[in-house]
Amino acid sequence: MINESKNCIITERKLELIATLQRKLAGQIVERPLDVSNVKTVAAVDVSYRGDLARAAFVLCSFPECELLRANVVEIEVSVPYIPTYFFLRETRPVLLALRGEDFDVLLVEGHGRAHPRGYGLASHIGLLTGRPTVGVAKRPLRGVPEELFRRTGKAYVSVGNLIDLGSAVGIVEPLLEGGYPKPLKLADRLSKRGEQ
Secondary structure: OOEEEOOEEEOHHHHHHHHHHHHHHHOOOOOOOOOHHHOOEEEEEEEEEEOOEEEEEEEEEEOOOOOEEEEEEEEEEOOOOOOOOOHHHHHHHHHHHHHOOOOOOEEEEEEOOOOOOOOOOHHHHHHHHHOOOEEEEEOOOOOOOOHHHOEEEOOEEEEEEEOOOHHHHHHHHHHHEEOOEEHHHHHHHHHHHHOOO
8 A cells, every 4th residue: 555545445456457557648739839929818727725625716817918817715625635747636636626617718737737757747738638738847856857848937937738739838938037037926825825815
């Protein structure tokens, strides 16, 4: 047994099967240029935890001005433990609930996309499920990931989620930097932790 939280047990065998699935799904990710001049809104989502309670925050900002247009928070119990490089198992449900019914041109996800040991992190998973251009943004790179899969932009490590290429992803993130990190993600982080804007 690797880890256990309430009734969710993750075994070595399950992780092997999930890793195989990640590698397979990585082949479905589409990398293509995005016309940044057509982007009017950028959303961001982040999740914070208190025990088994996940609090997912969604914010929508204008682009490139980064004015806050709306925000939303959802809370749910999670039963999946945190396991490095299997982050998407824990975060997908709260993130999708926070995104439900929302509209945006590009989504920033606090987590890696292609810059993942199996080429398929949380941002890629969310991008594949939503069918929207998605960018992975993280505070540090994962060990062993080739440097060509991410770009350091300010204090952020940017990677392709889905339906965007790395150059376009950087073109989205750069105008949004505030103190070295994208402002929409900073807002989502604060909202997920405090519940206030």
